[in-house]
Amino acid sequence: MSADHYMREALGAGRKALPACLPNPPVGCVVVVSGEIVGRGHTQPPGAPHAEIAALNATKGDLADATLFVTLEPCSFHGRTPACADAIIAKGIRDVVVAIIDPDPRNDGAGIAKLRGAGVEVQLGVLAEEAQADLGPYLNRPANRQRD
Numbered sequence: 802m803s804a805d806h807y808m809r810e811a812l813g814a815g816r817k818a819l820p821a822c823l824p825n826p827p828v829g830c831v832v833v834v835s836g837e838i839v840g841r842g843h844t845q846p847p848g849a850p851h852a853e854i855a856a857l858n859a860t861k862g863d864l865a866d867a868t869l870f871v872t873l874e875p876c877s878f879h880g881r882t883p884a885c886a887d888a889i890i891a892k893g894i895r896d897v898v899v900a901i902i903d904p905d906p907r908n909d910g911a912g913i914a915k916l917r918g919a920g921v922e923v924q925l926g927v928l929a930e931e932a933q934a935d936l937g938p939y940l941n942r943p944a945n946r947q948r949d
Contacts, residue, residue, distance in 0.1 A: 804898055807833055807870040808928040810841070811900070812935055815852065815872050818843040826939035828852040830871040832860050832894075839867070851876065853885040857892055868896040872932045874903040877911035886915040898924045900932030904941050 815829025822828075822844035830852035832840035842855025850858065853875050860867070875885035875897070889897060897916055902925070903909060916923050 802836055804870070804924070804927045807831055807838070807868075808872070808898065808900055808932075810838060811852075811870045811872050812928065812931055814841050814843045814856075815935060816843075818845075818852070821846045823847075823939070825851070826873060826936045828871065828873045828936070830856040830869065832856050832864065832867050832869050834864070834867045848881040851882060851885050854882070854888055857888060863893070865893045865895060867892075867894050868898060869894050870898045870927075872900045873936055874899050874901065874908060874910070875912040875916065876903065876905075876908055877915045878907045880907075884912075884915075886912045889916065890919040890921065894921065896922045896924075898927050900927055901925075901929050901936065 810831045811829040815827045818827035825844050825847055828844045830842050831838045840856040840860035842852045842859060844852045845855060853871055869889060875889055877884050877886045913923050
């Protein structure tokens with residue numbers, strides 16, 4: 802399967818987040834090992850796990866050979882929940898595919914930089930237009946400046 806296929810799966814997962822995730826954006830994530838989706842998640846209500854954590858929590862075993870596909874850049878900061886980038890690094894994931902950068906000024910490339918700084922290969926821009934269509938209405942809104 803292609804990166805586009807798995808990112809479409811992540812986009813579908815993200816659509817399940819609405820409306821409970823608001824004011825956080827409806828992010829989706831899948832974890833893939835040997836061509837099989839082994840974890841799937843979407844943003845939970847504020848204060849609960851983000852999409853990446855939900856997907857990681859759904860997995861078992863060693864993830865060193867896993868690829869994580871996520872519709873929005875993993876967060877690099879600790880808000881109501883710990884940073885998703887740190888959790889990805891801690892799980893030993895070496896490959897991450899991200900649709901779009903998170904424009905939140907607390908992130909805005911910092912999650913990608915944190916992952917790359919830890920030796921994680923990051924591919925950016927897979928299905929970016931589709932992700933922007935899904936997430937754009939929920940990013941950079943005044944209500945979202947307090948998101949976690």
